[in-house]
Amino acid sequence: MRLNPIKRHREHCHETRELMSEYIDGELAEGERTAVARHVRWCPSCGRMLQNLSRTVSGLRRLRDEPDAKAASSGSERA
Amino acid sequence: MEHDPEDTRIEDPRQDHEVDDERLVTRAQAGDQRAFNQLAERHSSMLRRVLFRIVKDCDAAWDAVQEALISAWRNIGRFERRSKFSTWLTRIGINEAYRGIRKRQHETVALDDLVGERVPDWGARPDEVFESREFLGAVSEGLDALSEDYRTAVVLRDVEGLSTKEAAAAVGVEERAFKSRLHRGRMALRAELDGYFAEGYVG
Numbered sequence: 001m002r003l004n005p006i007k008r009h010r011e012h013c014h015e016t017r018e019l020m021s022e023y024i025d026g027e028l029a030e031g032e033r034t035a036v037a038r039h040v041r042w043c044p045s046c047g048r049m050l051q052n053l054s055r056t057v058s059g060l061r062r063l064r065d066e067p068d069a070k071a072a073s074s075g076s077e078r079a
Numbered sequence: 080m081e082h083d084p085e086d087t088r089i090e091d092p093r094q095d096h097e098v099d100d101e102r103l104v105t106r107a108q109a110g111d112q113r114a115f116n117q118l119a120e121r122h123s124s125m126l127r128r129v130l131f132r133i134v135k136d137c138d139a140a141w142d143a144v145q146e147a148l149i150s151a152w153r154n155i156g157r158f159e160r161r162s163k164f165s166t167w168l169t170r171i172g173i174n175e176a177y178r179g180i181r182k183r184q185h186e187t188v189a190l191d192d193l194v195g196e197r198v199p200d201w202g203a204r205p206d207e208v209f210e211s212r213e214f215l216g217a218v219s220e221g222l223d224a225l226s227e228d229y230r231t232a233v234v235l236r237d238v239e240g241l242s243t244k245e246a247a248a249a250v251g252v253e254e255r256a257f258k259s260r261l262h263r264g265r266m267a268l269r270a271e272l273d274g275y276f277a278e279g280y281v282g
Contacts, residue, residue, distance in 0.1 A: 021262035027243070048198040049269070055201060055209045056269045059218035060237035064128075066215050 012039050016046050020053050100164045107155050115155060119148050122165050125239065129169060130176045132234040135223050139179055147172035162248045166241070169249040173231060180227060199273045221271035229264030236261050 016039045022028045023036045040047040100121070106114035123144055130147075131140035150171050151158075158167055201209075208214055222230055222238075235246040247257035 017266075018262070021265055022258065025243070027258075045198045048200050052198070052201050052272070053265060053269045056218065056265060056272060057237055059209065059215055060222070060233060060265075060268075061240070062210075062215055063219060063222075063238045064240065066212060066219075 009043070013043060013046050016040065016043070017049060020050050021057075023050070024054050024057055101160075104155070104158065104160070104164050107152075108158070112152070115152050118164060118168075119151075122168055123148065125165065126168060126172045129234055129239055130172050132222065132238065133173065133176045133227060133231050134180055140176070143172055143175040143179055146175040146178075150175065162245065166245050166249050169235070170251055173249060173251075177227065199276060201272075201276055217272060217275045218268070221268045221275070224271055225264055225267055228260055229267055232257060232261040233264040233268065237265070 016036050019028060019032055019036050023033060028036065036050075040050050100118060103114045103118050107118060126147060127140055127144045130143045131137065134140050134143060147168060151168050154171075158164070222233065225233065231250060232246065235241045235249055236243065241249065243254055243258060243261075246261075247254045250257060250260075252260070
């Protein structure tokens, strides 16, 4: 039976997105880690999503040292 | 595409501040209030920081800390040391914080709905943008927009740097359930930040 390639691709996207946090945290088993890495290497949407999620998590981890960060996003600094 | 997935894994050095909590807990369980006060002094600023992120109000956070400390002192005899004292105290604090805020309907991010939609590209911006205080301010604002469940998970794991095991224990759920909540919280925040970039931020 031939699977619809678009449907199959979206299933891969869905599976990959479910695993992104654990991928970032280094908590995936080798097989899943490789599958995520392979998918995001050629799927632009999932690649962007992983990169954006990773930047989000990096920002969160810096928040502890920047308790007043919220003040910086309001006011005229924002274009 | 050019994106290297190896770049997205993050070094996250953890620091362990547990020195002699064990000894102080033993004394507190024997009724030594001064020992408990030392524990409270040691952990209350962390607790206040976490609860402030959850309740988003300085006075409410402080009230929740006070209630948590009173409750912890009353119940110190029942602390079985299956987790660190700070984790146990955080769990009590979260319960107090939740008690003080209106329960909202648990929202879930339907990840399925995102598949097939265009994912905005933040990648063209220089790295400095993501290290700026302005970006961190947007992250902080986005955090405030999340539901309590998501915000709590993200604050404990990412902002405060607890391990998955500690954070799950602090919330009182299984690790698997915690990981799911954390992931959806992070994804919801990422989606909030999509909006931030779409509003025309110039990096």
